[in-house]
Amino acid sequence: MxxxxxxxxxxxxxxxxxxxxxxxxxxxxxxxxxxxxxxxxxxxxxxxxxxxxxxxxxxxxxxxxxxxxxxxxxxxxxxxxxxxxxxxxxxxxxxxxxxxxxxxxxxxxxxxxxxxxxxxxxxxxxxxxxxxxxxxxxxxxxxxxxxxxxxxxxVEKLSVPIIPINPFVCVLPLIGTIDAQRIDILEDKMLTEIGEKRIQTIFMDLSGVPNINSDEIFRLIQIIDSASLMGCNTVLIGLRKEFVRKVTERGIKLNESTKTLGTLQQALREYLIT
CATH class of the missing domain: 1.10.490 (Globin-like)
Structure with missing residues (x-):
């Protein structure tokens, strides 16, 4: 040294x-x-x-x-x-x-x-x-x-992607588990987008959701009802049997204006192709 x-x-x-x-x-x-x-x-x-x-x-x-x-x-x-x-x-x-x-x-x-x-x-x-x-x-x-x-x-923004198809119709593909936190994000983003962009129809694709508990299903229906009050109809796509079973067991009623379809392709044909 x-x-x-x-x-x-x-x-x-x-x-x-x-x-x-x-x-x-x-x-x-x-x-x-x-x-x-x-x-x-x-x-x-x-x-x-x-x-x-x-x-x-x-x-x-x-x-x-x-x-x-x-x-x-x-x-x-x-x-x-x-x-x-x-x-x-x-x-x-x-x-x-x-x-x-x-x-x-x-x-x-x-x-x-x-x-x-x-x-x-x-x-x-x-x-x-x-x-x-x-x-x-x-x-x-x-x-x-x-x-x-x-x-x-x-990550939260990416977890609830709202994709415009045209100025009035959007697709909301949900993938993965839907928990309470994600439901909160979904509610805020969906209602904000409807208000700002004047969306008339949302295709909510649930085919990628493997599981959702009864409480979150109830919250989801409430969000759909809120969207309806804002003038936006929701089309539920790809419902799994577990989802349908829980809706039936809880006696949850969908809004009369809410439609259900099997696939996104069906929704696109019915609403966009004349």
Missing amino acids: EKFTYEDSFQFKDFIEENSQLFKDTLLKEAVNVRDKTDEILRVGNIDLITNAHTLVGYIIEERDKELQAFAEQEGIAWATYSMAISFKLEWIQAIRRTLWYFFNKYILLSKDKSFNFFELEKQINNRVDDFLNTFFISYTKYKDSLINAQREQ
């Missing part, structure tokens, strides 16, 4: 920069699980851990708290965007903390400056490291949650 160099005119930050290679080696030695991931993190997220470590140390030493907070927020967003393991970040920051104190100890020994108030300095440095971590985690969590919510909204 290289030896420390020191000049009397140097301040602590200059001391770290003069011994930058030693700083890097010490930091990587401290970060046992991260040191083999630095290239991968750079490649995937364009995050240079060593450069960022020097930036962070500079903000801490120079007491640049606004820049420190902004940097922590920026880092939180970057790590959330690329789904980096947050455990690596925690280990890396703690390695920076230990390396920083190791260097400070060497700096004091070489400079022989006895004027430092160690306890006050310890409080300031550790508080700033902790502030960075707190801001980072808050930023990471908020941005990660926003990404998850955006993805969920996209």
Whole structure:
């Protein structure tokens, strides 16, 4: 390992920069699980851990708290965007903390400056490291949650696709399980689309729904009734025997204007082909 160099005119930050290679080696030695991931993190997220470590140390030493907070927020967003393991970040920051104190100890020994108030300095440095971590985690969590919510909204939109056939007729193919959450999405999207686009007929294709419980069937019929009140008729397509059996068992009555057909092709022929 290289030896420390020191000049009397140097301040602590200059001391770290003069011994930058030693700083890097010490930091990587401290970060046992991260040191083999630095290239991968750079490649995937364009995050240079060593450069960022020097930036962070500079903000801490120079007491640049606004820049420190902004940097922590920026880092939180970057790590959330690329789904980096947050455990690596925690280990890396703690390695920076230990390396920083190791260097400070060497700096004091070489400079022989006895004027430092160690306890006050310890409080300031550790508080700033902790502030960075707190801001980072808050930023990471908020941005990660926003990404998850955006993805969920996209999935929800795709789970209830309303496909226009012409300005007045649309197809609503439902595939997969229909649960309470999806029924809520269906109600909101279907009634909104009817109101905004003045849809007159919706072909609701249930041939791809393997199962639906009685409560959701009742909710579905209520949505169809609501659509009818808005001037839109619903044509139910591809009803499975399980659906029909539950409708019969519960004594659920379809709206008089609601028609049922076996296939989408039948619906298209009856309503669109003259």
